[in-house]
Amino acid sequence: MSDNERKFNPIVHYANRLACRPGETFGPRVIDDYQWLYVEKGKGEITINGQVHPVESGCLLGYGPEVPHRIYADTEDPFVLFGLHFAPDESEYVDRPHHPSVRNIELSPEIVHGSSASDDVPNALIPPCSLVGSWALPFFEELVKEFDRRDEYAPLALRAAMIRLYVRLRRTANADSAPTRRNDIAERIRTALEKRAEEDYRMEWLEEITGYSHDYASKTYKEIAGTSPHSDHQRMRLQVAQRYLETTGLSVTEIADTLQFGSIHYFCKWFRRMSGLSPSAYRSRKRMI
Numbered sequence: 001m002s003d004n005e006r007k008f009n010p011i012v013h014y015a016n017r018l019a020c021r022p023g024e025t026f027g028p029r030v031i032d033d034y035q036w037l038y039v040e041k042g043k044g045e046i047t048i049n050g051q052v053h054p055v056e057s058g059c060l061l062g063y064g065p066e067v068p069h070r071i072y073a074d075t076e077d078p079f080v081l082f083g084l085h086f087a088p089d090e091s092e093y094v095d096r097p098h099h100p101s102v103r104n105i106e107l108s109p110e111i112v113h114g115s116s117a118s119d120d121v122p123n124a125l126i127p128p129c130s131l132v133g134s135w136a137l138p139f140f141e142e143l144v145k146e147f148d149r150r151d152e153y154a155p156l157a158l159r160a161a162m163i164r165l166y167v168r169l170r171r172t173a174n175a176d177s178a179p180t181r182r183n184d185i186a187e188r189i190r191t192a193l194e195k196r197a198e199e200d201y202r203m204e205w206l207e208e209i210t211g212y213s214h215d216y217a218s219k220t221y222k223e224i225a226g227t228s229p230h231s232d233h234q235r236m237r238l239q240v241a242q243r244y245l246e247t248t249g250l251s252v253t254e255i256a257d258t259l260q261f262g263s264i265h266y267f268c269k270w271f272r273r274m275s276g277l278s279p280s281a282y283r284s285r286k287r288m289i
Helices: 135-149 155-172 181-195 203-212 214-225 231-247 252-258 265-277 279-283
Strands: 012-021 025-031 034-039 044-048 049-053 061-062 069-073 080-087 103-104 129-130
Touching: 012 155, 012 231, 025 129, 034 135, 044 061, 049 061, 061 231, 069 265, 080 135, 135 155, 135 181, 181 203, 181 214, 181 231, 181 279, 203 214, 214 231, 231 252, 231 279, 252 265, 252 279, 265 279
Parallel strands: none
Antiparallel strands: 012 080, 025 069, 025 103, 034 061, 034 080, 044 049, 044 069, 061 129
16 A cells, blocks of 8 residues: 555545536646546547546546546436545645636647657556546445535545555455356346436346346346445436436426326435435536636
8 A cells, every 4th residue: 555545534625426518528627636537438539638538437537737638428328427535634624615727728729739758747557548437426326425415424425435445446456357157147237227227216127137036137237336226227328317407408396207106296305315416406516616
């Protein structure tokens, strides 16, 4: 374990989830803290210090203060991103403002052509771009939910969630990543749950998907993904609701009907419990990453 890892005592400045519009672009820009970006779905390109990274679902990216970067969403399959602004050590940012500072810039010729020395720029304790997979999604969802909660315990909860995420990242990086039958079972379940995200969860799905008993399939999935199939399906259902709120003009009542909730009251109560915000408040959030 490095000295930086031993001193890892993060403070989260901002966390959000954003469904990008086709071709939507952020930057070129720099920020005054550190950022991790996680791609929930879709694809695009993210340029970090002159290096272009084609990204897809499950990609994790990171960079530090004043590192030039540009975020570009694909025109046909724009990505959904989680953005996390933080400082690795709280003591370095005691007096900083609540929201991160984002500044658009003009790129120098060296950066444009990728000739800048990447070893000389601040990293974010992770590689600039890596494919970590779907297991990281619940961690980022928890971080956004805690950030939106904004109560007196939120800063501590955010620090704890980020430390758990970082530990999992380091352990996963050191583990054997060879595919196994159990990984295949978990991936089949995840894919099928995502396709059925607009439906109510039914226990018999797991037997239909895998050919194994519900208990065995559920246990296998939880050991691989870190959460139960039902919990993941609830998150996927929330993602569909969020996408409708972000990208369509459907009313909250129409979205509740589309997702088969039965009543707008139940849908609103469920959405607030899952996301920490009401549907109307979520829809009115500022577009920032």
